[in-house]
Amino acid sequence: MTTSCGLLKKTQTDNPFSTKTEGSIFPEPVGYVNDFENILTDQEEKELTALIKEHESNMSDQISIVTLTTLEPYANIDDYSLDLANYWGVRQKEKNNGILIALGKGLRKIRIQNGFGIEKRLTDLETKKIIDEVMIPNFKNDNYFEGLKKGLEAIIEELK
Numbered sequence: 001m002t003t004s005c006g007l008l009k010k011t012q013t014d015n016p017f018s019t020k021t022e023g024s025i026f027p028e029p030v031g032y033v034n035d036f037e038n039i040l041t042d043q044e045e046k047e048l049t050a051l052i053k054e055h056e057s058n059m060s061d062q063i064s065i066v067t068l069t070t071l072e073p074y075a076n077i078d079d080y081s082l083d084l085a086n087y088w089g090v091r092q093k094e095k096n097n098g099i100l101i102a103l104g105k106g107l108r109k110i111r112i113q114n115g116f117g118i119e120k121r122l123t124d125l126e127t128k129k130i131i132d133e134v135m136i137p138n139f140k141n142d143n144y145f146e147g148l149k150k151g152l153e154a155i156i157e158e159l160k
Contacts, residue, residue, distance in 0.1 A: 026087045029064065037067035039105050044145040048152060055156045061097045061118065063155070064090045065148060068104040077102060077109040085113045099155065105144060110135065112155070122158045130154045 027036055032052040033045045040048070052063045066084065074080040081102035085091075090113075091098030097117035103110045112127045134154050138147030 026084050027066075029066075029088050032064055034064065034066040037069050037103075037105055039067055039144045040148075041145075044149075048145075048148060051149070051152055051156065055159070059159060061099065061159055062090050063099045063101070063152070064088065065101045065152070066103070067144075068102060069106060071104070071107065071109075077104065077107070077111045081111040081113050085115075091115045091117070101148065101151065101155075103144070103148070105139075110139075118159070122155060126158055127155075130158075 027034065031045075032049045033040070035045055048065060052065075056062060064085075066081075068077075068080075071077055071080045074083075081100055084102065085098060085100035088100070089098075090100050098113075098115040099118055099122070100113040101110075102113070110131055112131060114122055114124075114127065130151050135147040135151040138144070138150060
């Protein structure tokens with residue numbers, strides 16, 4: 001599985017598209033958890049959503065999870081997830097405090113995108129450690145919910 005972590009590094013404006021994303025079609029978000037790959041049960045989605053909502057009400061950070069079946073027309077999950085996070089507006093604009101967890105089970109890729117307002121509380125090194133040590137071991141056992149839940153809990157713990 002390819003892992004990566006990163007920051008929402010493009011300038012976030014009212015028009016998040018660069019020339020690279022013009023013509024791209026992103027799915028519309030359906031909530032905090034967007035399981036387009038259908039790997040989670042309704043109850044699992046509710047549990048992840050509850051964790052995210054509780055954290056957002058306590059800290060104001062915005063977190064979204066997306067499972068992906070394709071990256072088209074992108075060549076990698078890094079660029080796709082960055083542009084998707086910007087398109088969805090995962091953040092409070094004045095704080096740039098968003099995190100997007102993008103997982104492609106079938107693609108065997110995961111990416112955590114952090115806004116600039118998050119990077120002092122959750123570094124790229126910490127994000128990589130969460131992916132490698134918390135999430136991927138669960139994914140290798142085909143336990144995607146547990147990997148996402150434990151990864152989300154580790155992210156929230158770092159942000160406190």
